[in-house]
Amino acid sequence: MEQGSFGALEKNLSEKKRNGKKLLVPYVCGGFDNWVEVVHAIIEAGADAVEVGIPFSDPIMDGPVIQEASQRALESGATPWSIFAEIRHASFAAPIAAMTYYNIVHHAGHERFASVLADCGVAASIIPDLQLDEAADWMRIADENGVENVLLAAPTTHPDRLKRIADASRGFVYGIGLMGVTGERLSLADSASDIARRLKACTEKPVLIGIGVSNAQQAIEVSNVADGVIVGSALVRRLVQGGGAEVAFEFVSELRRGLDSFG
Amino acid sequence: MTIMGPPSETGRFGEFGGRYVPESLIPACVQLEEVFTSAWSDPRFVDQYRTILTEYGGRPTPVTEVRRFSEKLGVRVFLKREDLAHTGSHKINNVVGQALLTKRMGKSRLIAETGAGQHGVATATAAALMGLECTVFMGEIDVARQALNVFRMKLLGASVIPVTSGSRTLKDAINEAMREWVASVDTTHYCIGSVMGPHPYPYMVREFQRIVGDEALVQVQDLLGGEVPDFVVACVGGGSNAAGTFAGFADTRAQLIGVEPEGGAAINRGIPGVVHGSRSNLLQDDVGQILEAHSISAGLDYPGVGPEHSYLASIGRARYSTANDEEVLGALQLLSRLEGIIPALEPAHAIAYVIREAGKEIPRGSTVLVTMSGRGDKDAETVAQILGESI
Numbered sequence: 001m002e003q004g005s006f007g008a009l010e011k012n013l014s015e016k017k018r019n020g021k022k023l024l025v026p027y028v029c030g031g032f033d034n035w036v037e038v039v040h041a042i043i044e045a046g047a048d049a050v051e052v053g054i055p056f057s058d059p060i061m062d063g064p065v066i067q068e069a070s071q072r073a074l075e076s077g078a079t080p081w082s083i084f085a086e087i088r089h090a091s092f093a094a095p096i097a098a099m100t101y102y103n104i105v106h107h108a109g110h111e112r113f114a115s116v117l118a119d120c121g122v123a124a125s126i127i128p129d130l131q132l133d134e135a136a137d138w139m140r141i142a143d144e145n146g147v148e149n150v151l152l153a154a155p156t157t158h159p160d161r162l163k164r165i166a167d168a169s170r171g172f173v174y175g176i177g178l179m180g181v182t183g184e185r186l187s188l189a190d191s192a193s194d195i196a197r198r199l200k201a202c203t204e205k206p207v208l209i210g211i212g213v214s215n216a217q218q219a220i221e222v223s224n225v226a227d228g229v230i231v232g233s234a235l236v237r238r239l240v241q242g243g244g245a246e247v248a249f250e251f252v253s254e255l256r257r258g259l260d261s262f263g
Numbered sequence: 264m265t266i267m268g269p270p271s272e273t274g275r276f277g278e279f280g281g282r283y284v285p286e287s288l289i290p291a292c293v294q295l296e297e298v299f300t301s302a303w304s305d306p307r308f309v310d311q312y313r314t315i316l317t318e319y320g321g322r323p324t325p326v327t328e329v330r331r332f333s334e335k336l337g338v339r340v341f342l343k344r345e346d347l348a349h350t351g352s353h354k355i356n357n358v359v360g361q362a363l364l365t366k367r368m369g370k371s372r373l374i375a376e377t378g379a380g381q382h383g384v385a386t387a388t389a390a391a392l393m394g395l396e397c398t399v400f401m402g403e404i405d406v407a408r409q410a411l412n413v414f415r416m417k418l419l420g421a422s423v424i425p426v427t428s429g430s431r432t433l434k435d436a437i438n439e440a441m442r443e444w445v446a447s448v449d450t451t452h453y454c455i456g457s458v459m460g461p462h463p464y465p466y467m468v469r470e471f472q473r474i475v476g477d478e479a480l481v482q483v484q485d486l487l488g489g490e491v492p493d494f495v496v497a498c499v500g501g502g503s504n505a506a507g508t509f510a511g512f513a514d515t516r517a518q519l520i521g522v523e524p525e526g527g528a529a530i531n532r533g534i535p536g537v538v539h540g541s542r543s544n545l546l547q548d549d550v551g552q553i554l555e556a557h558s559i560s561a562g563l564d565y566p567g568v569g570p571e572h573s574y575l576a577s578i579g580r581a582r583y584s585t586a587n588d589e590e591v592l593g594a595l596q597l598l599s600r601l602e603g604i605i606p607a608l609e610p611a612h613a614i615a616y617v618i619r620e621a622g623k624e625i626p627r628g629s630t631v632l633v634t635m636s637g638r639g640d641k642d643a644e645t646v647a648q649i650l651g652e653s654i
Contacts, residue, residue, distance in 0.1 A: 061442075103545070106537050128285050134281055156286075157290070181446065
């Protein structure tokens with residue numbers, strides 16, 4: 001793929017979408033255990049892109065599982081810069097989206113953060129506490145550096161605002177599947193397919209649903225409407241419980257098989 | 264010119280403030296902004312708010328000239344007695360306002376964070392008064408050191424959820440309250456206890472607390488033959504009692520001084536950052552992770568500060584100093600012995616500053632108003648322990 005060129009992630013995902021493929025973007029907590037090996041394994045298992053969490057001390061959109069992984073990564077000495085250096089060195093075979101909270105970006109400064117992401121071959125940023133109204137400056141500078149900033153849309157987002165979010169979002173549009181923080185749920189919330197439907201009605205960009213998508217069955221269910229899914233806590237829980245790259249490979253392969261049952 | 268007027272349309276005081284929250288919470292913030300703006304210009308709402316604070320909350324609270332304390336220091340000190348308000352602190356002013364707004368929005372449940380427990384008790388009180396459900400998040404460490412307030416909240420019908428993540432203090436209680444808010448925003452109002460959080464909270468909470476400063480200005484002018492005090496001093500954690508007090512004096516010649524805890528001095532030792540919804544001064548490490556604060560006072564044990572304080576500091580309208588735990592304990596004991604007023608550990612920071620700076624930054628003969636933001640009963644156990652007494 002074209003690393004660092006403008007719109008690389010969106011181009012990559014859109015092409016697969018056009019070919020009828022459902023998209024799978026697993027989340028891995030950067031700096032946690034042997035996370036680099038895990039990312040290689042899940043790409044091999046069929047991840048279309050990987051969301052790499054840059055741990056933050058106060059992750060208000062995350063439930064207990066990702067909180068624990070983040071805290072353990074921080075305690076082991078992980079920093080944004082150590083994780084970016086590892087990404088650069090690893091040359092992953094699929095696009096990487098860095099997910100973090102805004103203070104990490106703010107602290108570094110927009111210019112510096114964007115140029116480091118670009119230098120390390122990170123295709124995109126996902127910053128859940130930097131919503132549309134506050135995101136303009138970061139999005140402009142990210143754009144200039146060829147970094148695609150993915151915006152999130154929520155079940156509570158009003159229709160006109162939903163369109164503005166979809167228009168401004170780069171890479172793909174992240175539909176928040178339910179009102180709540182990250183974590184596994186027994187069943188897929190009705191709001192997941194609703195937000196997917198509403199987003200699909202107002203954008204041609206890939207629409208991926210995350211938060212509360214916990215297994216292959218739920219991934220298939222929401223992908224009846226959405227272009228694909230982001231799966232975080234279900235994978236991270238397996239890693240926190242000691243499952244390594246092999247367990248991650250198995251789980252992502254299962255998700256992949258499920259999504260490939262379409263078309 | 265009004266220095267402490269409304270923020271900009273994007274909720275900013277200068278370059279501080281804003282609305283840095285997950286997309287899921289945007290409609291709730293927008294609704295709150297609209298409902299607060301219309302309510303605050305509706306005389307019937309304002310009347311209802313004031314009536315409750317008068318008939319139920321014990322307002323106006325008096326201003327007391329503390330003569331023996333003044334004589335010892337060589338400066339003339341007045342206390343604005345928020346310790347005499349219902350529930351024992353200024354927190355009641357804010358929660359009555361927010362509980363009324365909650366009803367106006369058609370929501371049925373309040374959630375709140377609390378450090379010292381004062382805001383939790385106040386929220387539980389307002390919830391009981393108005394028939395709302397109430398859940399309070401409190402760091403596990405604070406649950407232990409503020410056992411009395413935990414029990415008061417339970418008596419008032421609130422459930423108290425101990426928070427075990429991170430530093431297990433106020434910062435983490437806020438994280439957990441925000442997570443719960445995201446999951447229940449349809450029915451639930453997050454009753455933030457200080458002048459922090461996403462717009463409109465910093466502005467709204469300051470407006471609900473400005474009754475402290477507005478009352479105090481009139482009262483102290485009465486006692487000073489029409490003059491305003493030379494200094495107005497208040498403690499600052501998130502900074503709600505200071506913001507409310509300063510709002511009454513910002514357009515006068517009084518020097519405004521906020522006193523931060525030495526171990527949680529966001530303005531004195533922090534740099535601008537973004538956490539819990541707004542951009543303000545923040546204690547953080549060299550990559551932007553939020554640091555834990557350390558203070559004897561659970562209510563000030565917070566690494567950030569309300570954005571308007573960062574603004575007032577940036578334009579030089581207010582100055583911010585610090586007091587350490589030892590000075591605070593000394594202040595608490597001195598005021599108790601000389602005046603028969605046991606301050607909470609939080610306002611004891613403001614008292615400690617006055618004791619230390621009398622004859623220095625505060626010249627001899629100056630007049631000083633200090634906001635006594637809460638009473639010390641809740642801290643009796645903590646203080647006894649440090650002084651080696653068992654109770």
